[in-house]
Amino acid sequence: MNTASHIGISLFCICMIFFLWGWNLPDGRFSRHLLKKITKPVIWLGLNHSWSMFAPRPITTDELIRFKITLEDQSSVEMPVDYFPSPGMQNFSGDVRHLKLMHALVAPKESIIQRCYAEYLIYAYEAARGTADTRRVEKIEYLLTRSPRPPWKQAEETPTPAEEVAVFTFSRGPA
Amino acid sequence: MNDGAVSLHALAGLWNDFMFTPQSSATMVIFRVTFSLLLLVDAIFHARGMAFFFGPHGILNFAAWKREFSPRVFSVFTYTSGGMTAVRTVFAVHFFCIFCVLLGWHTQLFAVILFITLISIQHRNPIILNSGDVAMRLMLFLFMFESNAGSMLSISAPAGPFKNAVLEEPWCQRLMQLLVANIYFKSMYWKLLGSMWREGSAVFYVLNIKRYQRLRFPDFARHPLVFQILTWSTLVIWGSLGSLIWIEEFRYPLIVIGVLFHLGMDMFLKIRLFQWVMMTGLILFIKPSDAEWALKALLTWL
Numbered sequence: 001m002n003t004a005s006h007i008g009i010s011l012f013c014i015c016m017i018f019f020l021w022g023w024n025l026p027d028g029r030f031s032r033h034l035l036k037k038i039t040k041p042v043i044w045l046g047l048n049h050s051w052s053m054f055a056p057r058p059i060t061t062d063e064l065i066r067f068k069i070t071l072e073d074q075s076s077v078e079m080p081v082d083y084f085p086s087p088g089m090q091n092f093s094g095d096v097r098h099l100k101l102m103h104a105l106v107a108p109k110e111s112i113i114q115r116c117y118a119e120y121l122i123y124a125y126e127a128a129r130g131t132a133d134t135r136r137v138e139k140i141e142y143l144l145t146r147s148p149r150p151p152w153k154q155a156e157e158t159p160t161p162a163e164e165v166a167v168f169t170f171s172r173g174p175a
Numbered sequence: 176m177n178d179g180a181v182s183l184h185a186l187a188g189l190w191n192d193f194m195f196t197p198q199s200s201a202t203m204v205i206f207r208v209t210f211s212l213l214l215l216v217d218a219i220f221h222a223r224g225m226a227f228f229f230g231p232h233g234i235l236n237f238a239a240w241k242r243e244f245s246p247r248v249f250s251v252f253t254y255t256s257g258g259m260t261a262v263r264t265v266f267a268v269h270f271f272c273i274f275c276v277l278l279g280w281h282t283q284l285f286a287v288i289l290f291i292t293l294i295s296i297q298h299r300n301p302i303i304l305n306s307g308d309v310a311m312r313l314m315l316f317l318f319m320f321e322s323n324a325g326s327m328l329s330i331s332a333p334a335g336p337f338k339n340a341v342l343e344e345p346w347c348q349r350l351m352q353l354l355v356a357n358i359y360f361k362s363m364y365w366k367l368l369g370s371m372w373r374e375g376s377a378v379f380y381v382l383n384i385k386r387y388q389r390l391r392f393p394d395f396a397r398h399p400l401v402f403q404i405l406t407w408s409t410l411v412i413w414g415s416l417g418s419l420i421w422i423e424e425f426r427y428p429l430i431v432i433g434v435l436f437h438l439g440m441d442m443f444l445k446i447r448l449f450q451w452v453m454m455t456g457l458i459l460f461i462k463p464s465d466a467e468w469a470l471k472a473l474l475t476w477l
Contacts, residue, residue, distance in 0.1 A: 006191070013346055020357045058380045062384060100302060149380055152376040152399065
């Protein structure tokens, strides 16, 4: 290779090293400030990254999720979903992708995925039930049960009181 | 060197030596085979949930994705109807490219197409991605610039008796090594920002959150001191893999420690392929002469 190619490759390498180092730093750092200007192309190309696994604060609560469907006659049924950790289920069939989805569904900030997943659940519920049942699904609630882990220095694992909260409600518009 | 100062000429020499002194591509050959196997496993996992994760009526339906995500990210799905035929086609091309890279057939060309299909699939549903996916994506991005990874253990390699791998300027391998070291170092850095990591309790919580648990941590070892040691040694191991791995004498012991650490994590935690992606990344630190020796031994045995 000639000198011009070496200079070109060197410039590319220096830019990449600066990008890899500077991208995933806390806000306020100079490099982070500079790299914010190229956020759009970086995300577009899929080069965005974050390496804060279980950090700075790891998860400290066990979480279970269930989905309550309310039908047009106001009766309610529970939609069984075996790929999420659910009450009464020892093992769930899902993996970390399902857990990522679950975290997005129970996030405090409302997001498009919560709504899309509700639509998916309705689609799955209506496809799975018998054709004799034609009642319309009116509402879906995402119910999250949180159990904080006992303090880490506690020798015995005593059960901690769990709390259940409705984290999202999807109401279907008129037919 | 003069009076403790270093000249620009000397710095440029160090840089050139680090990035451009030709070396055997044997390490990249081993990396290519291992990395493509990893991509294959990942693709199989993805394909199993094809309709659920990426289908037009899946958890992120195509209309919503096109409205909310498509304008911000690159994905070939933007230019399709988003139906199952499109999903299956992208997956078929993805699998084909993985096999081409695995077999070393036009490796660089298919690595480029593979990057396109990988980000297309990942961007079709970014909600379900984890660090392993991101690390794999970045590794593949840099791997696109590698031109000699198919020089051995490939259908393009000349048949006959063992020949040494092609010599190449290792700048691409160096960038990939820097990426791996950066992941370890940043991970330690972010952990150090948290009080639970500093006080030594973090690993207790990580290992005891049931939804991430693969195996229960053994009862006889459930003592605060054990969790403290595990927490702090995690920080030390990650920090060392990000920094001391550049020192020749520490490199192989650290690779062994790193592999054992990742295997241990994989045994207790269900965090998918992340551990295996990082173990694959550690291959990049194998000395080319040792990689060549290993390849020779393998080919002789075969």
